[in-house]
Amino acid sequence: MGADNTTGSLSDDAGGQISVRSWAVHVELPEAVGTYLKRCMSIDHEKNTSKPQQKDPIFLHVKAGMAVIIKQTDGTWHMADVVNVIGSAKSPKVPKYFQVKYVDNHVTNWVNADLVSHIVPRV
The missing domain is CATH 2.30.30.140 (SH3 type barrels.)
Known part of the structure; x- marks a missing residue:
């Protein structure tokens, strides 16, 4: 994969174009991979947890x-x-x-x- 600094895009060996936003590579992932990544991301559980009832030992x-x-x-x-x-x-x-x-x-x-x-x- 090569980077084209003047146009802001990357081109791979097959001649396909991949769009670039702020120098971060934007790649379309298959549906299964996207679902897996969403499940692995951390979730804020603050609303579901209760405060500890115990004081200091x-x-x-x-x-x-x-x-x-x-x-x-x-x-x-x-x-x-x-x-x-x-x-x-x-x-x-x-x-x-x-x-x-x-x-x-x-x-x-x-x-x-x-x-x-x-x-x-x-x-």
């Missing part, structure tokens, strides 16, 4: 010095003071583990951030 708001409720996987819960907050390797600002000191028996332990169910407000 509670552990994103926990800082060292706060009192929290930790719900264990077996259903029991403990109140603890947060001593230290450790982030993940990929995103250090997002808490991954908390070093806590349990209020009832004063044991210091590391817990997964997902186990925090409540933040106890200060009095």
Whole structure:
């Protein structure tokens, strides 16, 4: 295919002309190809989706010095003071583990951030 800069058209080897608009090649596609391309194009689904009902996870708001409720996987819960907050390797600002000191028996332990169910407000 060769480009003719003066007339604004392209000519192929067989002598056929292909129209050009703003130097973009306009090619007539077969019906099946056009239908396939239309199906593959992205569609705006904003009207069909609902806004997420969940707020931020509670552990994103926990800082060292706060009192929290930790719900264990077996259903029991403990109140603890947060001593230290450790982030993940990929995103250090997002808490991954908390070093806590349990209020009832004063044991210091590391817990997964997902186990925090409540933040106890200060009095």
